[in-house]
Amino acid sequence: MNVMEITSENFEAEVLNSEKTVIADFYADWCGPCRMMRPALDQIAAERDDVKVVAINVDDEDELAANYGISSIPCVIAFKNGKESDRSVGLVPRDAIERMI
Numbered sequence: 001m002n003v004m005e006i007t008s009e010n011f012e013a014e015v016l017n018s019e020k021t022v023i024a025d026f027y028a029d030w031c032g033p034c035r036m037m038r039p040a041l042d043q044i045a046a047e048r049d050d051v052k053v054v055a056i057n058v059d060d061e062d063e064l065a066a067n068y069g070i071s072s073i074p075c076v077i078a079f080k081n082g083k084e085s086d087r088s089v090g091l092v093p094r095d096a097i098e099r100m101i
Contacts, residue, residue, distance in 0.1 A: 040094035
């Protein structure tokens with residue numbers, strides 16, 4: 001599975017109502033650390049069937065970013081059963097993201 005781009009229109013259906021754990025990457029195209037972390041997220045999305053990896057562009061979805069208190073990026077939030085279960089801010093290695101799952 002590929003990383004899915006999320007907007008405010010599909011956030012509830014794809015993230016909050018997901019039966020799988022969701023790893024949500026709040027990012028911006030201009031953010032260097034965000035671009036550096038993306039390959040790890042792509043790998044997790046490709047290799048794990050038990051997780052849904054999504055990406056939310058904070059420049060395009062500023063209301064979603066505000067709702068989740070995103071003040072620094074990259075910010076990765078794990079959602080389980082529609083609720084935030086873990087959060088990581090800044091560039092982190094793949095194993096740190098996998099520990100959130």
